[in-house]
Amino acid sequence: MKDFTSAYFTMSEQDAVDYIRTKLDFFDKNAELTCREIGDGNLNYVFRVVDEKSGKSIIIKQAGPVARISDAFKLSPDRNRIESDILKLKGELAPGFVPEVYSYDPIMNCCVMDDLSDHEIMRSALLKHQKFPLFADHISTFLANTLLLTSDVVLEHKDKKDLVKQFINPELCEISEDLVYTEPFYDCEQNEVFPGTKEFVVEEFWNDQKLALETAKLKFEFMTKAQSLIHGDLHTGSIFIKKDSTKIIDPEFAFYGPAGYDIGNVIANLIFAYVSSNFVIEDQEKKEDYLLYLKNTISDVVQLFTDKFLKLWDEKATERTAKYPGFKEVYLNSILEDTAAVTGLELSRRIIGLAKVKDITSITDDNDRVLAEKICLTAAKTFILNRSDIRTGNDFVKVLLESVSAYSESIKSN
Amino acid sequence: MKDFTSAYFTMSEQDAVDYIRTKLDFFDKNAELTCREIGDGNLNYVFRVVDEKSGKSIIIKQAGPVARISDAFKLSPDRNRIESDILKLKGELAPGFVPEVYSYDPIMNCCVMDDLSDHEIMRSALLKHQKFPLFADHISTFLANTLLLTSDVVLEHKDKKDLVKQFINPELCEISEDLVYTEPFYDCEQNEVFPGTKEFVVEEFWNDQKLALETAKLKFEFMTKAQSLIHGDLHTGSIFIKKDSTKIIDPEFAFYGPAGYDIGNVIANLIFAYVSSNFVIEDQEKKEDYLLYLKNTISDVVQLFTDKFLKLWDEKATERTAKYPGFKEVYLNSILEDTAAVTGLELSRRIIGLAKVKDITSITDDNDRVLAEKICLTAAKTFILNRSDIRTGNDFVKVLLESVSAYSESIKSN
Numbered sequence: 001m002k003d004f005t006s007a008y009f010t011m012s013e014q015d016a017v018d019y020i021r022t023k024l025d026f027f028d029k030n031a032e033l034t035c036r037e038i039g040d041g042n043l044n045y046v047f048r049v050v051d052e053k054s055g056k057s058i059i060i061k062q063a064g065p066v067a068r069i070s071d072a073f074k075l076s077p078d079r080n081r082i083e084s085d086i087l088k089l090k091g092e093l094a095p096g097f098v099p100e101v102y103s104y105d106p107i108m109n110c111c112v113m114d115d116l117s118d119h120e121i122m123r124s125a126l127l128k129h130q131k132f133p134l135f136a137d138h139i140s141t142f143l144a145n146t147l148l149l150t151s152d153v154v155l156e157h158k159d160k161k162d163l164v165k166q167f168i169n170p171e172l173c174e175i176s177e178d179l180v181y182t183e184p185f186y187d188c189e190q191n192e193v194f195p196g197t198k199e200f201v202v203e204e205f206w207n208d209q210k211l212a213l214e215t216a217k218l219k220f221e222f223m224t225k226a227q228s229l230i231h232g233d234l235h236t237g238s239i240f241i242k243k244d245s246t247k248i249i250d251p252e253f254a255f256y257g258p259a260g261y262d263i264g265n266v267i268a269n270l271i272f273a274y275v276s277s278n279f280v281i282e283d284q285e286k287k288e289d290y291l292l293y294l295k296n297t298i299s300d301v302v303q304l305f306t307d308k309f310l311k312l313w314d315e316k317a318t319e320r321t322a323k324y325p326g327f328k329e330v331y332l333n334s335i336l337e338d339t340a341a342v343t344g345l346e347l348s349r350r351i352i353g354l355a356k357v358k359d360i361t362s363i364t365d366d367n368d369r370v371l372a373e374k375i376c377l378t379a380a381k382t383f384i385l386n387r388s389d390i391r392t393g394n395d396f397v398k399v400l401l402e403s404v405s406a407y408s409e410s411i412k413s414n
Numbered sequence: 415m416k417d418f419t420s421a422y423f424t425m426s427e428q429d430a431v432d433y434i435r436t437k438l439d440f441f442d443k444n445a446e447l448t449c450r451e452i453g454d455g456n457l458n459y460v461f462r463v464v465d466e467k468s469g470k471s472i473i474i475k476q477a478g479p480v481a482r483i484s485d486a487f488k489l490s491p492d493r494n495r496i497e498s499d500i501l502k503l504k505g506e507l508a509p510g511f512v513p514e515v516y517s518y519d520p521i522m523n524c525c526v527m528d529d530l531s532d533h534e535i536m537r538s539a540l541l542k543h544q545k546f547p548l549f550a551d552h553i554s555t556f557l558a559n560t561l562l563l564t565s566d567v568v569l570e571h572k573d574k575k576d577l578v579k580q581f582i583n584p585e586l587c588e589i590s591e592d593l594v595y596t597e598p599f600y601d602c603e604q605n606e607v608f609p610g611t612k613e614f615v616v617e618e619f620w621n622d623q624k625l626a627l628e629t630a631k632l633k634f635e636f637m638t639k640a641q642s643l644i645h646g647d648l649h650t651g652s653i654f655i656k657k658d659s660t661k662i663i664d665p666e667f668a669f670y671g672p673a674g675y676d677i678g679n680v681i682a683n684l685i686f687a688y689v690s691s692n693f694v695i696e697d698q699e700k701k702e703d704y705l706l707y708l709k710n711t712i713s714d715v716v717q718l719f720t721d722k723f724l725k726l727w728d729e730k731a732t733e734r735t736a737k738y739p740g741f742k743e744v745y746l747n748s749i750l751e752d753t754a755a756v757t758g759l760e761l762s763r764r765i766i767g768l769a770k771v772k773d774i775t776s777i778t779d780d781n782d783r784v785l786a787e788k789i790c791l792t793a794a795k796t797f798i799l800n801r802s803d804i805r806t807g808n809d810f811v812k813v814l815l816e817s818v819s820a821y822s823e824s825i826k827s828n
Contacts, residue, residue, distance in 0.1 A: 152634060152637045152638065157584070157587070157588060157591060157637060158584035158585065158588060160637075161582050161583075161584040161587065162582075162584065164578075164582060165579050165582045168575050168576075168578060168579045169575075170571070170572035170575040170576065171572070173571070173575065174571060174572060177571060181735070182734060182735060186734075209738070209739055209740075212735070212738045212739075213738050213739065213740045213741055213744070215735060215738075216735035216736065216738045216741040216744075217741070217744060219735050220566060220735075220745070223566045223571060223574075224566065224639055224640045224641050225638055225639065225640075226638045226639075226640055227638050320596060320600075321595070321596060321626070321629060321630035321633050321634075322630065324623070324626045324627050324629075324630045325623055325626075325627065326623075326627045327627055327630040327631070330627070330630075330631060331634070
């Protein structure tokens with residue numbers, strides 16, 4: 001058995017079994033442990049250790065020495081310390097919506113946490129057109145609690161500054177600064193544009209100076225606005241879900257940033273599911289039913305967040321000036337404006353940039369895929385340029401539906 | 415001789431002499447050292463050690479165990495670490511505009527630095543109606559360099575985040591959050607309002623919900639906008655000056671905040687000098703001449719800052735999006751808007767709050783003092799409420815002159 005106490009090495013499946021036996025009193029002595037590496041992310045190895053006798057299971061998540069997304073990004077494994085601290089903190093702020101963390105090991109750069117194998121990655125479930133009627137309620141509670149309760153509205157300001165310091169996250173922030181805010185908006189070598197969409201991207205994105213100027217403003221907000229302790233990568237691949245449970249995972253991009261960033265990522269990824277379903281569900285009735293479900297979910301996420309945020313503000317605000325008449329609404333509007341902007345940024349970068357979403361790449365017909373991409377990009381531009389007018393669930397849905405409508409003739413003749 | 419190596423204690427003048435002999439190879443062996451504690455600040459002890467033979471001298475600045483401003487504020491002496499690091503960094507960014515630091519001692523919580531006794535505190539010099547024709551040029555260079563070169567426009571973003579972390583400053587920020595952004599704007603026990611001004615303050619400040627709402631927005635900007643490594647307390651009492659030299663001292667409030675904060679503090683304190691001179695200089699010709707000098711200085715600080723900032727941006731910007739057409743102007747406008755707001759906040763808090771300025775308190779005639787205070791507060795409100803329209807040196811001067819004009823009848827009949 002290897003030595004887990006002196007120096008970091010990337011574990012094999014057998015190492016993971018040995019590790020759990022040595023380090024944690026979780027399984028019976030007689031347990032028959034097996035292990036499989038199930039990670040499909042870009043940054044980590046994920047070991048699932050199961051007791052074949054009892055069925056009990058647990059997860060070990062280990063940071064790889066180099067991020068797997070690309071050799072260009074070399075990341076310090078400190079991100080797993082951030083992840084484990086964040087999961088504990090967010091578990092306190094929004095109980096039940098993150099996996100439980102049993103231990104964090106700074107030498108092996110790994111943490112041991114709940115096995116959520118009875119859940120499914122939300123993106124995959126949406127690709128199979130499953131519905132989760134509780135999702136909007138769950139995610140809006142998670143968002144309102146984690147975003148408001150970590151802000152200066154509620155936290156003692158000195159405690160908040162300690163958290164800002166603890167979660168400064170230069171390397172992971174740099175990835176977002178590049179991939180989300182910069183590269184998609186010019187002809188950068190790293191972009192991967194689907195051939196049929198290229199001309200549209202060149203004209204509507206890379207040659208649009210007005211759009212570029214807005215992305216500069218937004219990038220500086222992302223780099224300077226220490227508003228809330230955000231998840232930082234809250235797409236549907238960072239959500240484990242089943243009918244009655246929603247668990248937010250992978251908070252390694254967490255830092256103090258604009259609160260709207262997390263909400264915008266959720267909305268954008270629901271929009272990918274919507275646009276995808278529009279092309280891939282063949283049965284017309286089933287399609288309309290599922291699109292209605294997704295449309296309502298998008299609207300509900302925004303409205304439930306708004307309602308819960310305002311209610312929580314009234315209950316929890318401690319900062320004197322936060323209680324001045326009118327300020328709550330000003331603050332919320334600014335979050336919703338950021339939400340609209342980030343919805344647009346996420347839609348853009350997943351079509352133009354190097355990190356794609358399966359919702360779109362799994363559209364097998366090339367013409368359909370180009371149409372789907374143009375719909376997403378049309379919505380993206382509107383979200384960014386008109387962000388100060390987008391405030392309600394209906395406003396978000398309207399931008400989506402108008403972008404679909406703009407291509408309805410092409411869709412029919414397809 | 416006491417032991418300076420094991421535990422902190424507040425030094426006597428004799429201790430300071432012993433300290434410098436033990437710790438620094440600055441004076442001759444035969445030097446005849448004398449020492450006087452010359453601090454008049456609220457947070458520190460300042461020892462001036464002189465060699466009576468050669469005239470050579472040096473300063474030891476030691477953090478008191480408790481801030482002297484009030485027993486309510488207990489500060490960790492870590493602020494002197496921040497001060498010494500900041501002076502070194504700002505000395506590199508704006509050479510010649512800060513005192514040289516020879517050493518920092520984390521046990522005794524003190525730093526040893528240049529003696530600037532041939533300079534004078536700028537506030538005192540302005541109270542004697544001295545002119546410093548190079549000041550606007552000097553301070554605008556200091557502001558443009560330190561504010562732009564520490565921002566994401568120029569710095570590698572990971573290095574900037576390291577600096578943000580290094581200079582998180584919870585205790586001193588709390589003082590500004592309370593004294594500048596909160597207390598002056600409601601009937602807080604700590605305020606000290608001059609009796610004749612009280613009614614005006616109640617009506618125009620404490621009963622004005624619109625003004626309160628704006629201060630809430632500004633306070634949250636101060637708490638969340640990590641734009642530049644600011645000085646954080648750049649009034650005319652933090653500036654040592656002589657005809658050909660300007661030295662910025664006392665950066666213990668430094669942290670990453672809104673760039674306009676420093677510029678606004680400079681402008682507001684020049685306005686105090688202007689309003690004060692208007693009442694205390696008796697000779698009409700001399701008064702007009704000095705008011706003209708101050709008016710031009712206010713305008714020049716803004717215009718020279720603007721010019722140097724834009725020039726430096728073109729030379730030094732490294733961030734790709736910062737070079738997008740139009741962004742430089744958007745960014746500068748936002749700094750000038752913050753400048754106007756902070757000018758108003760500083761004017762308000764020095765009249766209403768507990769920390770006064772001598773420019774105003776030295777006006778001996780009670781009616782004059784009330785008029786002077788009302789002029790400052792009238793300007794303050796305009797700076798805060800109309801901040802998005804105040805962009806040029808002339809705009810700043812206009813707000814001042816209109817506020818003086820509003821009381822010209824009362825001044826004449828006085």
